[in-house]
Amino acid sequence: MNCDHSSQRIPRRELLREGVQLAAFFGVGGLVGFVAGKKGTAEQLVWQIDPYKCIACGNCATHCVLDPSAVKCVNSFPICGYCDLCTGYFPPEPVALTTGAENQLCPTGAIIRKLVEEPYYEYTIDEELCIACGKCVIGCAAFGNASLYLQVRHDRCLNCHECSIAIACPSQAFVRVPASQPYLLKHKTKASAPA
C-alpha cells in the first residue's frame, strides 16, 4: 500500500479499516467478557452416565472412541445384596453356581466373585477386562438390587467435546457434570426410596 497516486482515498480506507478493526477487537472482548462473566468461575465439565436413566443398552461398549470403552461397570457395595445366586454374575440358567467360565454372564470374565462369609459373596469389577456391555447391569437390575451400574471412568475417558456414546445413547443418560464431582454414584438412600 505504498502507492500515493490516490493519496486522498487511501487514508479514508485506512481509517475505515482501523475503525472496523477496533470494533471487531471490542466485539471479541465483549463476547469473551460476557461469556466469562456469566457464572463466575465456570468449571471444566466432564461426561458421566446418570445411572437412573441408563438402560444398559450396550452402546457404551461399541460407540466409545476408545477400545475398550472408557465406560466400566461399577458395583455399589452398600446397595449390593451379596447374593450367592447373583443374577449379574450368573446367566439365567447356570450349569452350576461356580466361577467356571461357562457359568459367567460376563463375556470377558471381568467380575470377580469372592466369598465373604456364607452365604454372602462380594462382586468386584476388574476394570481392565470390563468392556461395558452392560449384561451384568441388566441382570442385576432385573432380579437383584440394581447395585451394578455403568460409569464413565475418568482415568480413561478422553472427555471428547462431543462424546460419541452420548450421541448414540438412546436414554439421554449421558450428561455433563463438573470435573470436581465427576461421578454420579448410586447411593443407598436413593436406591431404596422408590421401592
Added chain:
Amino acid sequence: MKNVEDVSPPRKKERGSVGFVWWSAVRSAIKPIVVMLALVHACAVFAVERFPPPDFTSHQLPETPQPAPPSPLWETLDTIFLFTALLLATYFALVKRSRNAIFILTGISLFWLGFHRQGCVCPIGAIQDVAQALCDPTHAVPWSIIVFFALPLIFALFVGRVFCAAVCPLGAIQEIAAIRAQKLPGWLEHILGLFPWIYLGLAVVYAATGTAYVICEYDPFVAFFRRTGATSMLIFGGALLAIGIFVGRPYCRFICPYGAILGLFSKLARWHVRIPPTECIRCRLCEDACPYGAIVAPVPPLPRSERARARRRLLFAMALLPVWVMLGAGLGYSLHPVMAQLDPQVRLARWIHSASIDPNNKFAVDAVTAFRNTGATEASLYDSAAERLRTFAIAGVGLGLWVGLVFGLKWIQLATRPSRQEYLPDPRRCVACGRCFWYCPEEQVRRGWMSEAEVAQLPRDRMNPSSSLSGGM
C-alpha cells in the same frame, strides 16, 4: 428375602456329580420363583432392594473406586502453548520470513495439540461453547476454552491467520499432506468457499439450541490424533488427507468455520504477511507459488467506459441482498422440522407418537424403552418436544437469514472489482504458510542469494498478458 435361603445353591466345594443332581432338582424350583420375582417387580426394575444388604461384623465394605479426571494443569499448559506458538508463528511469518521455521513449528503443534493432547481443546470447537453460552443462561464455559476461542481471533485481527499457519493441528496435518497441491479454478473456489459459512451457521444453531456439537462430531482428523475412532470418520479423514495431497488444505479452505471467521478478521490486519519483503516489482514469479489459491494478481482499474456498467451491476447485487435474506428465512422456517430431528426430545416424541416402531431400529426401541422406564407421561414429553420445535422454528429462521446473507454478500463481492497494483496474498485465504516467500526475487536479495543487479535485470511490471496497468505508480 427368604428367597435368598430358598434358592441358596450348592457351595463351591460340592462340585461333584452328587451336587449336580441336587442342583438340577433345585434349579427347576428356582425358575418359578425367579419368574414370580420378575413379575412382582417388573414395574420398578431400577431401584429396588430385593435382598437387604448384609450387616457384616468383620468385613469392611470396599469403596467404589473413583479415578479422578486428568489434572486441569494440562489446560493451563495448553493455553501457554497456544500463546507461545502464536507469538512464534507471528515472528517466523512476519519478521524472520522463514518457511522452514514455520514448518517446524507446525510439526511441534501437530505433536502437542494433535497427537499428545488429542485434538481437544480446539478453537474450532470452542465456537460452539461460546454460541451455547450466549443463548443458554445455564451454560458456562471454562476459561481455557474462552482463551482458545479468542486468542487466535485477536492475533488474526492484527497479523492475519498465523494460527492456521503453524498452531492448528488440523491445519498442520494437511500442510504436511499438501505435497502436490494444484490450483483450483476460481469459480470452484468461490462456490466451495461458501460452505464454511453455512457450516458455521449450522454449528452455531445446533450448539445454541443445546442439541449437538456438530463440529466436534464431524472433526475429520481427531480420529487420527487419537489413533482410534469411528470407521466412518477415519474414512472421511483419510479421504480428506488423500484429496489434500492435490488440493491443499481442503478442510481449512472449504469446511473449517473458524478459518472463515479468521479470514474475515485478518482482512483487517495491518501487519499481514507480504510476499515481497519490500516492494512488489510485478515480475509474476510468485504467481503459481500458492497451493491455496491465496495470491491475487494485480488488477488494473476499470476503464472509464466500463465503470457505469460495473456500478449498475453492484447496485443490482445490493438490491438483491434482501431477496436472498428473505428467501433464506423462508427456506429455514420450512426446513426447521427437519433440523429438529437431531434433537433427542423431538425424535423420541415422534417414536412414542407413532405406535409402531421398526423393530430393527434398535436405537428407537431402546429410546422408547428408556422413556417408559422413567415413568414420565407422554403428554409431558409432547409438551417438551413442542417447546423444542418452537425453539427450532426460531433457529431455522435465524439460520436461513444467515445463509441468505452469506449468498447475498457473496454476490455483492463478486460484483465488486477492487484494483490492486501488487501481487498480494488475499488475507482471507492466506494461511501465512510462507511457501511463497522465496519465489520473490526481493526476498532472495534480502537473504543474500541474489544480488540487486540480478534482480534489476528481471522483467518488471508484467501483468496478465491482456491487461496493462493504466494508472502507473
